[in-house]
Amino acid sequence: MTELKPLSIDFFQQPTLELAQNLLGCLLVKETEEGIASGYIVETEAYIGPGDRASHGFGNRRTKRTEILFGEAGYVYTFVTHTHTLVNVVSGPAEESEGILVRAIEPVEGIDLMRERRGIDNLRNLTNGPGKLTKALKIKMDDYGLPITKPPLYITTGKIPEAISKGPRVGIENSGEAKHYPWRFWITGNPFVSRKG
DNA sequence: AACCGGATATACT
DNA sequence: GTATATCCGGTTT
Secondary structure: OOOOOEOOHHHHHOOHHHHHHHOOOOEEEEEEOOEEEEEEEEEEEEEEHHHOOOOOOHHHOOOOOOHHHHOOOOEEEEEEEOOEEEEEEEOOOOOOOEEEEEEEEEEEEOHHHHHHHHOOOOHHHOOOOHHHHHHHHOOOHHHOOOEOEEOOEEEEOOOOOOOEEEEOOOOOOOOHHHHHOOOEEEEOOOOOOOOOO
């Protein structure tokens, strides 16, 4: 095993659409008292505030909830929808609401812990969706606003994807034109993406 | 394919 | 205060 260090803050300062693709293959790590759980990021989506009706920061709407999106790149934006927590990485410069949703990971470390947290055995179903991976890694609203560059929640280099696919984002039916933007990226053929691509 | 759960935030009155 | 919407997932038809 090579020693893995968190990516530094400047990695997150590249343009959002590039960062969304460059995060594919990186390792997302969550440390807890129960142990470490991690996985390669295999699917992401970009949300670019001002002109993106699917983004919580659409039209530069700045609220308590979205405040972190307007901050500097490299911080964690968590929110809850229905019964699930979703995790984003803030990107773009300060004062601009841009972020990247982590939609799926490929389990690497702490797989038994993930199985326990998810209450299932099937490896393929542990982390192949944005609400699933947060439960497997125990990412919650507690993590809102943390830097993504140091424990307990951070991203390291991982493997280099062989090929990247892209397409429209998922679950944003009510977002006008924005629903067609090809801002979802995934590692081609990876079995842990949330939907086949 | 439908539907419903149940956290959080924001919009409406 | 009440109503409505949501970057979802599991269960039921």
